Amino acid sequence: METVELTSSDVMPAVAPACKQEEFEMVYHRPATMVDVSMHYCPGCAHSLVHKLIMEVVDEMGIQDKTVGVAPVGCSVFAYDYMNIDMQEAAHGRACAVATGIKRLMPDKYVFTYQGDGDLAAIGIAETLHAINRGENILIVFMNNAVYGMTSGQMAPTTLPGMKTTTSPDGRDVSFYGAPIKVSELMSALPGSFYVTRQAVNHANGVRKTKKALENAFKYQQLHKGTCLVEIIGNCPSNWKMTPVEAAAFVDDEMVKTFPLGDIKVPKAEDLKP
């Protein structure tokens, strides 16, 4: 089983009291785009890590003053407490409509949404699909943890077949509720989508790839050629009723069977010309 670097990478290295800080070489620091507070997310939750990745990209691209984020209802509705950028909180499911309103008025700004699976694939699938179909030049960060995190673990449209949740106590019955929605595959079929990829952050390699995907997606916004959708398999140890280590393993052992990782739609070389 993979070891989990999820939580360790999220914690500032502790400085032993006897040592002076200047004796150390600084190899990691909090990006200026992160607010210096501790997060409310559960231990082992993917949200905190992905917040940091997005903010690192914004920091490294130097676009803090040109970026507006939209966080709808879900565990990450508090994103604006942590991301040191201008943000709008949106009603449950409506992030893509709100982002459309922002981006259409300010086409040169970088606009992203940060949505859970309940938000994006259940209550807000119409707004999401239409935004992508219009090719809104936004980035949709889709945090797929296969449950409703914030409301304590009910079934989501992405809940795995047979997976137990508080509202599918005997496991998701596909004959009753249908199969999990493969959002990225579905949305990649729309001509408006420009770049669609599915990543996971349950170990270091995935974290690196996820960051690269986010970086691509932010850069592609400059091209004004369509919507970028970065789906990220998010660990939700609390509602999966697992330890963080078990949750990280569950992503590899179970989640990727339904939600295989990798690029689903990538722009061709000629598409990348302005």
Next chain:
Amino acid sequence: MAETKLMKGNEAMAEAAILAGCDAYFGYPITPQSEVLEYLAREMPKHGRVVMQAESEVASINMVYGAAGAGFRAMTSSSSPGISLMQEGISYLAGAELPCLIVNVNRAGPGLGTIQPGQGDYFQSTKGGGHGDYRLIVLAPSSVQEMADFVYLGFDLADKYRNPVLMLSDGAIGQMMEKVTFHPYTVPEKNKPWATVGKPETRERNYITSLFIQPERMEVHNQKLEAKFKQIRENEVRFEEINTDDAEYIFVAYGLSARICQKAMDLAREKGIKVGLFRPITLFPYPYQRLNELADKTKFMLSVELNSGQMVEDVRLGVNGKIPVEFFGRLGGMLPTPEDIVHQLETLMQHHGNR
């Protein structure tokens, strides 16, 4: 020079939106106001403004939220069922204190109802509509001219108080053609330091939210909103009075029913009945105080509405038991004739005279 044109109410409102510096309009077709989206789809791009047919009214109102949160003058319009669908978004706009203009060209309901004019959305418009403690500033036009004028006023009030403004029109005012003059208007310079436009180094981040998870902070926010609504109640009451000076009886009516009452008043005056017309222009804030004063020299008031009796409750609150307040209305998109109203007035005069 002010330009005068012959126009439909809905189109006059759309044209006024352009003149009022509306940066973005988001809408979804519904009778009797689809002309607004059609007009703006044609005209807005010529002015470099944003216009978009959304996938639903839920999307429209949330697009308005995004644009308003970024500091732009944004607006939507719809008719009753569509406005119902927007209520969650409207509550969020009010909670997050975002200025915008929403127009309801009221049709008769409930449910799908009919496309004919109605005033059944009075409660929804004035008492909250969506969830939580909030009010909209509600303007009730009774002519094509006012459908244009209240666009400017609506945007100005929205910006002044950082609160959504609702123009409550109806299918008749929206569809009828009248003369309208577009008065010169200077779009105010944008001064919205709270808007989310990207955080420069020179200021703290801005965020738009209606979320206050700690009840202590939520209550403080609620109190802030209440203080604002109190200010609005004190400063923004608007109404029109015709022939109330010598009136023994008063019709109270807004929008289309006020137009019909005006004719009824003329007919009654020809018969020597001293009746006046009181027309609330702001439905929130409601002119309670003035109605209370008028009650001192009036025998009774008659609230005339195109519903089963909604505003009459506010008239009674204003009058506060001083005199009888009666109700007369037609339902389902049907309109009373001026003669119907005079007949009702005479019946009530007899009834109250005989007591």
